Amino acid sequence: xLLRAPTPTRPTLTRRVIRPIGLVIALGALAVCxxxxxxxxxxxxxxxxxxxxxxxxxxxxxxxxxxxLRVPRTVIGVFVGAALGLxxxxxxxxxxxxxxxxxxxxxxxxxxxxxxxxxxxxxASGSALVWPAFLGAALAAVxxxxxxxxxxxxxxxxxxxxxxxxxxxxxxGLIYGVIVLNDFVFDRIRFWQVGSxxxxxxxxFLQVAPFLVVGIxxxxxxxxxxxxxxxxxDLAATLGARIPLIRAGTAVGVILLCGxxxxxxxxxxxxxxxxxxAARVITGPxxxxxxxxxxxxxxxxxxxxxxxxxxxxxxxxxxxGIITALVGAPLFIAxxxxxxxxxx
Amino acid sequence: MSDTLAxxxxxxxxxxxxxxxxxxxRSPGGRISFLVxxxxxxxxxxLALVSALTLVVSVSVGDYGVPLSAVPAALMGFGERLDVFFxxxxxxxxALTAIGVGAALGIxxxxxQSLSRNALGSPDIIGFTSGAxxxxxxxxxxxxxxxxxxxxxxxxGGMITAAVVYLLAMKNGVQGYRLVLVGIGVSAxxxxxxxxxxxxxxxxxxxxxxxxxxxxxxxxxxxEAAAVWIGLAVLAPVIFAVGQRLRFLELGxxxxxxxxxxxxxxxxxxxxxxxxxxxxxxxxxxxxxxxALAAPQLARRLTRxxxxxxxxxxxxxxxxxxxxxxxxxxxxxxxxxxxxxVTAVIGGSYLIWLLYTEWRGGRA
Numbered sequence: 073x074l075l076r077a078p079t080p081t082r083p084t085l086t087r088r089v090i091r092p093i094g095l096v097i098a099l100g101a102l103a104v105c106x107x108x109x110x111x112x113x114x115x116x117x118x119x120x121x122x123x124x125x126x127x128x129x130x131x132x133x134x135x136x137x138x139x140x141l142r143v144p145r146t147v148i149g150v151f152v153g154a155a156l157g158l159x160x161x162x163x164x165x166x167x168x169x170x171x172x173x174x175x176x177x178x179x180x181x182x183x184x185x186x187x188x189x190x191x192x193x194x195x196a197s198g199s200a201l202v203w204p205a206f207l208g209a210a211l212a213a214v215x216x217x218x219x220x221x222x223x224x225x226x227x228x229x230x231x232x233x234x235x236x237x238x239x240x241x242x243x244x245g246l247i248y249g250v251i252v253l254n255d256f257v258f259d260r261i262r263f264w265q266v267g268s269x270x271x272x273x274x275x276x277f278l279q280v281a282p283f284l285v286v287g288i289x290x291x292x293x294x295x296x297x298x299x300x301x302x303x304x305x306d307l308a309a310t311l312g313a314r315i316p317l318i319r320a321g322t323a324v325g326v327i328l329l330c331g332x333x334x335x336x337x338x339x340x341x342x343x344x345x346x347x348x349x350a351a352r353v354i355t356g357p358x359x360x361x362x363x364x365x366x367x368x369x370x371x372x373x374x375x376x377x378x379x380x381x382x383x384x385x386x387x388x389x390x391x392x393g394i395i396t397a398l399v400g401a402p403l404f405i406a407x408x409x410x411x412x413x414x415x416x
Numbered sequence: 417m418s419d420t421l422a423x424x425x426x427x428x429x430x431x432x433x434x435x436x437x438x439x440x441x442r443s444p445g446g447r448i449s450f451l452v453x454x455x456x457x458x459x460x461x462x463l464a465l466v467s468a469l470t471l472v473v474s475v476s477v478g479d480y481g482v483p484l485s486a487v488p489a490a491l492m493g494f495g496e497r498l499d500v501f502f503x504x505x506x507x508x509x510x511a512l513t514a515i516g517v518g519a520a521l522g523i524x525x526x527x528x529q530s531l532s533r534n535a536l537g538s539p540d541i542i543g544f545t546s547g548a549x550x551x552x553x554x555x556x557x558x559x560x561x562x563x564x565x566x567x568x569x570x571x572x573g574g575m576i577t578a579a580v581v582y583l584l585a586m587k588n589g590v591q592g593y594r595l596v597l598v599g600i601g602v603s604a605x606x607x608x609x610x611x612x613x614x615x616x617x618x619x620x621x622x623x624x625x626x627x628x629x630x631x632x633x634x635x636x637x638x639x640e641a642a643a644v645w646i647g648l649a650v651l652a653p654v655i656f657a658v659g660q661r662l663r664f665l666e667l668g669x670x671x672x673x674x675x676x677x678x679x680x681x682x683x684x685x686x687x688x689x690x691x692x693x694x695x696x697x698x699x700x701x702x703x704x705x706x707x708a709l710a711a712p713q714l715a716r717r718l719t720r721x722x723x724x725x726x727x728x729x730x731x732x733x734x735x736x737x738x739x740x741x742x743x744x745x746x747x748x749x750x751x752x753x754x755x756x757x758v759t760a761v762i763g764g765s766y767l768i769w770l771l772y773t774e775w776r777g778g779r780a
Contacts, residue, residue: 249753
């Protein structure tokens with residue numbers, strides 16, 4: 073059952089005008105970023121050639137660069153960014169916790185531990201790391217949620233954060249143990265654990281695309297229900313919200329999005345933490361607007377960061393995971409300082 | 417919101433329970449008096465006993481075993497020369513270092529958690545550990561520095577980071593949630609700097625830096641033991657002196673001010689001392705994870721007190737680390753694991769178990 077959305081407060085007139093316009097602007101920004109991401113790189117290719125490569129492929133080197141490297145990379149960047157932004161918004165709504173993100177709730181650690189095990193035990197590499205990463209992220213999320221929601225009352229923010237921290241610590245310990253015993257694994261993991269879009273091809277993306285699509289659809293449909301949940305469990309239940317169902321749906325969405333994103337690009341910190349906070353400045357607490365904003369802004373941030381990383385250092389690339397952290401952290405700190413934390 | 421960032425005391429239950437079985441102790445004449453909680457006393461004594469027993473076991477076991485009966489003599493410097501060498505020269509300083517580092521981390525963690533009024537507000541989360549690790553990794557990978565410079569780099573990195581975090585979090589005083597959030601932001605930034613350095617270094621250097629980052633007590637001698645114990649002797653009394661005021665601050669800054677506590681100066685003294693203590697621990701052993709986060713929480717659950725117990729946290733930290741180091745030495749023998757691996761696995765598993773049993777009962 074979908075709820076008629078009880079919005080927490082009646083939005084002001086300006087906000088009602090700003091929200092649709094802002095979303096259009098954000099989509100425009102995403103289009104510009106995607107275009108730049110295809111155009112800009114170590115080898116500059118004029119926009120006309122880019123267009124030709126997409127519509128009239130002639131097999132030249134330039135066209136090959138566009139089609140086999142930059143387009144997949146851009147597509148992956150858009151989807152991973154959207155998934156991380158959405159996942160962060162969902163986690164923060166679900167746990168009513170402004171600190172919730174894939175890192176704090178142990179999901180990145182789950183994926184990393186699974187990758188380490190896959191490299192150590194199976195000698196896996198390349199696109200074979202996709203499935204362990206996905207499995208690890210999903211298992212970690214389920215474990216944290218199961219542990220956090222044990223007992224009579226439901227999962228509280230403090231519990232989930234504690235459960236996530238505890239699980240992340242155990243997994244990190246295992247990773248360290250393997251790394252110390254095996255140089256080879258360490259050499260792999262140190263590159264994998266920097267989230268990056270470099271050298272990702274369409275095969276990897278196609279493997280995780282179904283999860284991303286389902287995750288995004290499930291998630292966007294949850295907006296009204298999450299609005300009801302924001303009023304508190306008791307009031308939401310009075311309004312007819314099926315709280316266990318909503319919680320489970322949100323959790324499934326989070327697992328799909330985080331698992332797929334981490335599988336496709338490695339652990340990228342901070343997009344999931346900062347994007348919902350940034351989106352909330354524009355949208356206020358209404359989840360029906362917050363979720364699409366989070367998706368679009370996440371995609372903008374990731375593609376822009378990836379493009380900047382290609383040109384910022386002469387002669388080498390800066391991984392997108394490093395850029396998002398370096399850009400995201402100051403913005404996040406500014407956010408924390410500039411306003412009272414919104415009720416989630 | 418209020419759930420998340422409630423005072424640390426609310427993690428176990430919202431209202432502070434009346435101290436069960438607490439007795440007031442008064443000196444003759446009644447000039448000095450304080451509450452004695454029998455349970456807290458028993459827990460503290462037990463933890464001290466565990467630490468002492470573990471110390472005795474750690475000096476006796478190893479690839480060169482010293483029978484327990486020979487340990488007391490070897491500790492005094494009598495007995496076989498090889499026994500004395502291993503017990504007095506190698507294993508005792510390492511175990512003492514473990515106890516000192518553990519106690520330092522436990523106290524520092526308790527202070528940070530109390531100041532941020534958040535169970536997760538340990539040095540690990542507010543950026544100190546991250547800053548120290550980054551300072552050390554930069555010293556190793558950029559300067560190719562030796563142990564002393566690496567330690568100094570770690571202390572400098574941690575101190576600067578803690579100061580930056582505190583300053584960035586300051587706005588009409590420092591509020592708990594802001595401190596934690598700013599710390600997370602700065603930590604994420606530093607982690608990305610570390611990742612960058614690690615991917616650009618060659619494998620041997622990167623591995624050395626990684627092991628340092630995990631935290632290890634391998635081949636720590638009397639110099640390191642002395643360093644951390646001197647740090648404890650100087651800084652712990654400072655922190656214990658402001659302990660009562662910290663507990664008032666947990667009630668909220670306004671309430672504390674009403675009770676005559678100067679909030680800002682208490683915060684600054686406690687933060688500086690706890691940072692220095694963490695710095696000493698990290699300089700000696702590297703950024704050992706999880707002890708500072710877990711020890712105060714575990715101590716509080718065992719003593720069943722509502723607020724922070726500094727002594728309990730210190731003893732819990734010491735017991736945790738010396739036990740963990742024993743396991744790290746023997747688990748994969750003859751390969752010695754860095755103790756940071758064990759603290760993460762043991763501490764994390766224990767916290768999971770604790771949360772599991774506590775929540776199953778529907779409490780908390």
